[in-house]
């Protein structure tokens with residue numbers, strides 16, 4: 001049994017059973033984050049959560065509830081006027097050491113980010129550098145974090161990364177404008193994968209894409225997670241999607257995590273009125289959905305179904 005959330009958010013007995021024996025990879029305790037503007041914005045309030053090795057934790061909640069701010073806090077990406085008012089973030093490294101993320105400075109912080117915890121940002125597909133080839137952008141991640149790698153090794157790894165995310169390695173010499181939105185997003189995921197992180201934080205990674213491309217990319221994320229066993233914090237306001245892909249879901253409202261539970265419990269017996277309200281905001285969830293909710297195995301309605309590669313080929 002691992003330490004888990006504080007007394008704050010609602011959760012079920014099923015949730016407690018689920019947590020039995022899981023190993024934490026990232027623990028956040030009592031995180032409060034403000035934007036120091038006038039008047040101040042209390043964007044995250046006393047949020048606590050534990051992410052376990054290899055699990056997908058969905059972060060749900062309407063626009064402006066603090067999801068991105070919390071994610072930035074977990075990864076030490078906050079910039080003024082945002083300030084971490086209180087809280088602890090601990091990364092439990094696979095080598096057995098615990099890292100106090102809030103205390104990291106300079107080189108140690110740079111080494112932590114991307115290496116241990118990487119992030120796919122909201123709107124990431126538009127953040128590829130337009131004048132640098134895909135190859136150079138992948139190389140840059142490795143040159144910065146793995147200076148000992150030879151050029152040949154970087155080339156080999158870059159091709160491997162593109163293949164992993166379902167993009168033809170022939171695209172290494174392409175520039176962003178030569179790629180579709182789905183491909184650009186896959187390249188961003190390849191960059192986040194480059195250093196074999198133990199945690200990936202994905203902030204609305206597929207929101208700007210059409211549904212077919214979205215599903216192709218989700219399927220790839222699920223497959224990569226199976227293969228490499230990294231944990232994912234997946235942020236989106238798309239609750240139906242979260243129910244489908246997540247092991248657990250934390251529901252945020254006005255900066256607080258109000259409920260955290262297994263995806264199935266959230267779907268079938270949500271306790272917090274706000275979670276129930278969110279569920280009813282998606283008419284597709286209130287009808288007969290049968291095997292819609294992720295059961296821990298791939299089924300025909302899950303994101304690993306089908307064979308289409310989106311627009312990646």
Ligand SMILES: Nc1ncnc2c1ncn2[C@@H]1O[C@H](COP(=O)(O)OP(=O)(O)OP(=O)(O)O)[C@@H](O)[C@H]1O
Pocket residue numbers: 035037041043061062063064065066067068069070081237
């Ligand atoms: N730079 C900023 N200065 C002041 N307030 C900010 C700033 N960035 C975000 N906020 C506020 O902090 C709160 C949380 O925003 P945040 O972007 O974390 O929410 P979110 O749930 O990720 O929303 P979305 O889904 O729209 O991205 C909101 O009230 C937002 O207006």
